Amino acid sequence: MMAVMAAATLTANAQWWAGGELELTGEHRVGADKTKSTFGIKPEVGYSLNDKMDVALALGYTHSGNFETQTQTILGTQTVVSSSNQFIINPYLRYKFVKAGNFFAFVDGGVQYSTTHVNGIENNINTIGVAIVPGIAYSVSSKVTLVSKLGDGLYFNHAWQKDTYHQNNYGFKFANAISFGAYYSF
Numbered sequence: 056m057m058a059v060m061a062a063a064t065l066t067a068n069a070q071w072w073a074g075g076e077l078e079l080t081g082e083h084r085v086g087a088d089k090t091k092s093t094f095g096i097k098p099e100v101g102y103s104l105n106d107k108m109d110v111a112l113a114l115g116y117t118h119s120g121n122f123e124t125q126t127q128t129i130l131g132t133q134t135v136v137s138s139s140n141q142f143i144i145n146p147y148l149r150y151k152f153v154k155a156g157n158f159f160a161f162v163d164g165g166v167q168y169s170t171t172h173v174n175g176i177e178n179n180i181n182t183i184g185v186a187i188v189p190g191i192a193y194s195v196s197s198k199v200t201l202v203s204k205l206g207d208g209l210y211f212n213h214a215w216q217k218d219t220y221h222q223n224n225y226g227f228k229f230a231n232a233i234s235f236g237a238y239y240s241f
Contacts, residue, residue, distance in 0.1 A: 070103035072200070074238030075113065090122045097143065101238070107151050115143035115169075141171040157194040162187055163204070178219065184212030202236045 078095035094117070101111030120138040147165025154160075164187045171180045188208030193201045211225040 072238045072240040076236040093119045109149040113145040117141040139173045143169045178217040182214040186210035
């Protein structure tokens with residue numbers, strides 16, 4: 056009975072939030088006759104433990120397609136198509152460390168696992184890694200928050216493909232990508 060009361064109290068005071076990111080990119084190189092497009096979605100759900108700490112889970116899917124027209128003397132013109140599908144699971148902790156008005160700075164620390172299937176390749180490419188990613192947020196209202204994360208942050212990843220290869224990647228990358236998202240608190 057006490058456990059039910061404790062759970063009800065925790066839920067009543069809970070600050071749950073949901074949101075995520077959407078990615079749409081395209082590239083066309085006229086002289087090279089190459090086209091690349093990417094679609095990605097990464098919904099998230101989180102729980103605010105207190106004013107400084109959140110725990111969250113993000114699940115993602117990304118589809119990339121590459122189309123390249125090549126000219127060959129015997130066969131004429133041939134179009135090469137390659138595509139990939141990636142699935143992501145990313146639990147993380149968020150620490151909010153600076154607040155000024157409706158703005159706050161944070162750092163996310165988490166683990167990410169992804170598996171990528173590339174058409175024409177038999178075995179998936181699997182990746183597991185850890186990352187610390189800084190970001191800033193702006194509370195539009197008590198229910199809506201806009202969030203921006205800066206690049207890949209400080210990271211270490213291990214990628215492998217069955218019976219083929221193992222590879223480690225690590226780095227500190229902020230300049231290449233800034234992601235934007237929105238969260239709704241309930």
